[in-house]
Amino acid sequence: MKDYISPQEAGSLPGLLIERVKRTPDAPALRQFDEATGAWFQKTWREVYKTVAWARNSMEWVFFDMATLACGLVVVPIYIKESHSNIVHIFNDSGARLLIIEDVETWNALAPIHSQLKDLMRVLIVKPFKDSKKTGLVRYINDWVCHENLEVQIHEDVTADSNATVVYTSGTTGLPKGVLLTHNNIMSNAWASLQYFDVFREDVFLSFLPLTHMFERTAGYYLPVMSGATICYARNVKTVGEDLVTQKPTLMICVPLVLQRTYEKIMAAMKASSPVKRAVFNLTLGVGKKRFLKEQGKGGWHPLLLLWPLLFKLVGKKVLDGMGGRLRTIVSGGAPLPPEIWKMFVYLGIPVVQGYGMTEASPVISVNKPLDNVEGSVGAPLPGVEAKIAPTGELLAKGPLVMKGYWNNPGATAEVIDKDGWLHTGDVGEIRDGYLFITDRLKQIIVMSNGEKVPPERLEMAVRDVPLFGNVMVYGERRPYLILIAEVNAPMIEEFAHVMGVSTDGGRHIYDERLQTALLALINEKLSGFPAYAKIKKLHLTNDVWSPDNSLTTNTLKIRRKAIVQHYSAEIEALYSQPTAPHR
Template sequence: MSQSAAHDAIPWQQAGTLAGLLRERVARSPQRVAYRYFADDAWQTLTWAEVAARVGRFQAALRAERLPPGARVAVMLPNGPDWVCFDLAAAALGLVTVPIYAADRPDNAAYLLEHSGAALLLAQSAEQWSALLPHGYLGALQRVVLASDDADDDRVLSLAHWLPAAGEFAVEWTDGEALASIVYTSGTSGRPKGVMLRHRNMLWNADAAERMSPVTPDDLFLSFLPLSHTLERTVGYYLPMLAGAPVAFGRGIQQLADDLRAVRPTVLVSVPRVFERSAVAIRSAIDARGPAVRWLFERMVDLGWREFEFAQRRASAPLFKALLPVLRARLAQPVLAQLGGRLRMAICGGAALPQDVARLFIGLGLPLLQGYGLTEASPVLTVNTLESNRPDSVGLALPDVELRLGDDGELLARSPGVMLGYWQNADATAAVLDADGWMHTGDLAAERDGHWTITGRLKDIIVLGNGEKVPPTDVEHALMLDPLVHQALLVGEGRPYLAAVLVLHAKPWAELARSLGVDPDAPAALADPAVQKAVLARADAALHAFPGYARLRRVHLTLDEWTETNGLLTATQKARRGKLLEHYAEAIDRLYRK
């Protein structure tokens, strides 16, 4: 290992606060590259010293707003240096960052601003800001800053105007126990809940995760998940700073393939959906090369998997092991080159990773590590390691994480990363955090040889392929407020989007069909494109109070009622979700076919 690659992680206790982490990093490696980003048709770089200088400018601008410690400041930008600099400047002053997805629905973003009482918003554009105005009460905002546009009133300034020409970075707030961020996540009421995280919550979590899978300054991260996502924020932003590793900010999911090839990262933090899409593309490309290549490719993946199991000491050495380097050079390396060709570790979290996908990439030679966590835990609780990797599990508990099963099989967790509670929601906090400090995850779990597996959820929360969590009962109830909808089943577990099976009331259905010029008694009427479009529009209206990712993309419509007699309802008239999923399995599968 080269001297530059030596382990250089900053102990989280030494950092003290999130801004203290930057202070310690600049002291250790001021001239090393901190960030890469794409601007002016080329990749640009910033050193740690240059980052500190820009944070100082943000700090001076925030200080001029005369906000007291604890005031909330919101950021609604795509990933990039300004997101980081704003967050660190706020931390240095004791302000509380409220991250909002840059592409969030305007009504949901406005709700977050109102609920958090944000005094300042850093947004991307005038268009983005204008879209918020019709939604919610935004009077608490005393300042709006636009990163890429000019302003048109006294309260709104362009970033170029708001930022002073210079400013000194200094850690003015040193209380690591103080609230650092309010991160909104889906709540059982349909409205997001604000998870309150302290400086030490996220610092400890980054440190503990790094101890499980050490990172060096010679590593390079590619950041493409939104920094509003706590997994990306802790593992893809604070952890690299703690370790001294640079981060390249991707241009977005649409440019991910190009960015992977251009940046050539060594570490990637992702969600299952990215690997699922890649797996489909890989197999399609192999299939196009004919049956002989497909057969050889599958033998290589199988041999690579067996070699992995041998390396993990769970199997004997595979036969024909000597062929693996030859097969990988011919078939795997061109595939892995599309991911940059240098990945030594890919961390996957946010939702369950399909085992056939894990087997494919591991068989190709890519170390894929699945983990588990919740925003409420800052977020990581468990992760597999390179030395102890069970792809059918979510891994081992992080250092200082205590895990146990409740009487009903629910996974309970206790760690230095567990949240303070939910912002302005004492009842929800009490339902999750008990008197002994155990956090109730809502997930059912099992443990084998130290490795944990998530087996289900107590309340059937749907986890989409991108890691977003949606409470189905709340969405279903909202849909059934429409007179057209008699019964509803929300689906989307592990899928790229939400869909639903809707049982329609006969009379409103007939009225809708006739208004669209469709015969309601025709066998194909429920699948008519005009009908589908109209029902989806009504569903959008019914779900207007939910986050953007909770909208429906497709629906299966039926007039066949669920009853106790046909076994689809309980005696108390509750939907038998498992039975319904079995009953509509084929129809649901069609909802996700192109």
């Protein structure tokens, strides 16, 4: 059953928890894997409430977040693998005085920058550690907090308009900026999202994206508290596939990369299967498309639809069972989802919807609905959200979701929030029949030496349809032609090389002229709808994995263009200095 708590009833984010305990004290709230026992365990809302009061060591992020907010303090989350320079900036810009950190090893790893954290007064370690490691600064959290079974009380100064969190955007260039969000920013965003989706107390969310990011925090944490659903925390990113099967969630939010990996596995399995199985799979996609269009009110009945129950049982249900068997909706956000991946899932009967947002908008601006799922669109603006396109083509948004501003940075705030309260998203888009379509980033347009302008993200999305690649980046700023730097899918590129008769010994196959020529043909086939000047002339393949660890992507896995150009500067220059031959 539905049991939503409105922002007015809650009053603040910790007020959500207090109201939830009043309504469903014994319903399952949080589920987590215990490494010590090797078993899953869960806590009810009543137990979560008590844990917040004395901050016992379990499901720590949620507990400490709620406790901190109830005290009227501001939460500043930090990504665990953030660079040292960014950590110093975040600490000193925010003026953070208290750090809650998982273990003493993580704190010790920050030793080179301890002296640079100017305002830090106390470090609380969640996991027990040796007394010899304790100092005036560092404490075991259970030695520091109150252990009395107290009632949770919200500080009298906490209101809906109080500051709740400063979230530092990972950004693709420069130092992170602190996005200041209020309790109402976040609650209004979660509440508006619930007007587009049915979420029941019996639902289970699988949470695996970092809670340092507002997509997971709003949609995967505060929204379930608001609706009374259970949150199940995956053991880690690598075990998401297993945890889907064992925990059987009904709802999941994710980034496109997760769906892309599932897509690649299915496509590889189909390629290795018999002609009969491939034919059944393709028939399922064809009939599934007709079913989807009819369901969306965009197509009529067709005799082939009589085959759908059987085809879904043979194909779609097996894919769904591989994801736990109960998923009712998957929301993809954070980056564009390649069209072919979206089509495969929805045509197999697995509802994947795309949304759009940014940290500065708490974060969701728009999202598709399962029964109003428009191809290529990121959906309609949420209730209470206004959207329009500026003369420059930039998408603007307005509403209670818009941040208060950038912390300590009024100049940057004025650049993105105009005098009328419109948030300038930096994305180029269109609005068709009330639905948003994002086409590119305003400041990422490539201007070639011949004056032609190219939208790199549109090209990159088309190229990512080739399953041989992972992340890709188009480059050609002030250059005569475009090149592509591509992270390869190693097993698939090796198989492709074998088919072409190219030796993979020593890993030099990615530089082979025949292989690169064939790949360029595949790439430009995907770009057939673009002008001739927007075709890729040269290619550099790499076995490097682009990730936050090597700073080639942000923490939300968006590529860092400047970092990639710098990292591969020698290879880029080689591609342009030898324009008539592939890079070797």
